[in-house]
Amino acid sequence: MGIIGKVRISHIMCHLETQALYVQREIEKGKDFGEMAKLHSLDAQSKDKGGDLGYIDRIGGEAAIENASFALEVGEMTPRPIMSMFGWHVIKRTA
Secondary structure, eight states: OOEEEEEEEEEEEEESSSHHHHHHHHHHOOOOHHHHHHHHHOOTTTGTTEEEEEEOOOSSOOOHHHHHHSSOOTOOSSOEEEEETTTTEEEOOOO
8 A cells, every 4th residue: 555645656758649659559568667668758867767756646746647646546557648748648556
């Protein structure tokens, strides 16, 4: 179980929705999420950690990412990429 009021997520951030859709389809076909993050994510802080962002809460972050993350079950990935002011995100809840 995660920390109360927080979820742990990994993400892959892309500039374009088409790039994020490609990454998502490849993961759905069986590619490893962490490896795809290392290859495709634009987030320099998390890409070398397989996209791991650690625990997030609902306070002061990007609302679209928070809402999508809290709607997921552990191990589940967003059904479609999520747009934020930073780009397009494929998000996976890890805890």
